[in-house]
Amino acid sequence: MAGLNPKALHVGFLLLVLLSADFATGCVITIRNRCSYSVTACAQSGSGPVSRYNVGAGGSQAMNFGSSCSWPDGIIFPSVGGQCTDRNLANIAEFTLGGFANSDYYDLSNINAYTIGLEIRPTQIAGGATPGGMRCGSPKCVINDIRGFCQPNNYIVQHPTGALTCVNRDGTAGVQGSAGTRQFKNACPSSYSYPDDGATSLYNCPTGTNYDVVFCP
Template structure:
């Protein structure tokens, strides 16, 4: 009986959140989402973004301080952000670097006025990443998978990247996850999961790793988050891992 009451309460909370979000949309109070891409790395990087359209746009970000604010509208499906070393900011280089890079996957307003986001090492890993909601639309809260802040940092990619995984060359300069596109864990994917437990390490590795926030929220994607105060602030966020929305993970990780 207790579990039934809890489930009913959870459904009521979800319905309330959806109703509030829908009313905000109906009133035109939901602004276009903004994502601030920040480079905290000690080197210049090129940060790239794309969505389901497939168009790749890259930005050169200065070492330690570079940032680029992008306006992605009130709906942004299959959004991806990744980076690679250097300042070329070439869409060709960016597209070539994508299979060698870890991805910040963000969908804006993909399901019931809800944003979903995650970090993916399904392809590879090359630069530390963090996704953080900077403003949270009502009725969202920062708790676990609800408007949480996933991060992934591997300090020494050369020593980390051992068989069956392998180092890649330019432009991505990453560690290729040889079994990442598979549906079951392997020794190769488990290495990524151990190093970055908040990131998806293979295609079906989504439980407890896909986050959600109400549409109308804004976000930042930080490269090399180990060099920013956010990594320390994150430890003060409530760690209860409870999904509050019916979440469908991005399929744009290939």
């Protein structure tokens, strides 16, 4: 160990401890943009203020919920218009961190619409839980040909940028098992297509887990 500065070693050790503590605590959601273009990501808890992040192609944005590990009724969605006022024209990643039985609950929702591919991936799973099925699974929804996919009663909205959204007309109306909601369910079986679609769409994982929300997975 000759030639090493003891003070520098001490500082380095403290930094390692702090990093390890943060790693163990978890409760971080990282938004990752795998699209070839920038995406405006919007995040909100309940009726609270909306946080807006401009995430460049290949970029990421971390949301750290600290030691409380609490984020009730949280949503993350891509805003095609860039102002986070078009939630009804987007597919959504939904979270409740720190929910019932010391568990997080999360899902992907196409109840309103679909605009770009989304995936939720648990990364650092608290307590050593093994992913399987609805327990710490990774729901994913990618529809490559939106125009070809979107058939009545659903309909296309074309944005000024040229981006397309398929609006789930029956999903927003709460209609289950219609031809329109089945289009979404068949394309993305692990995502909500209408409000009571939780049996195959609602996932859970121990509180303290970290997650990635991936655009264009």
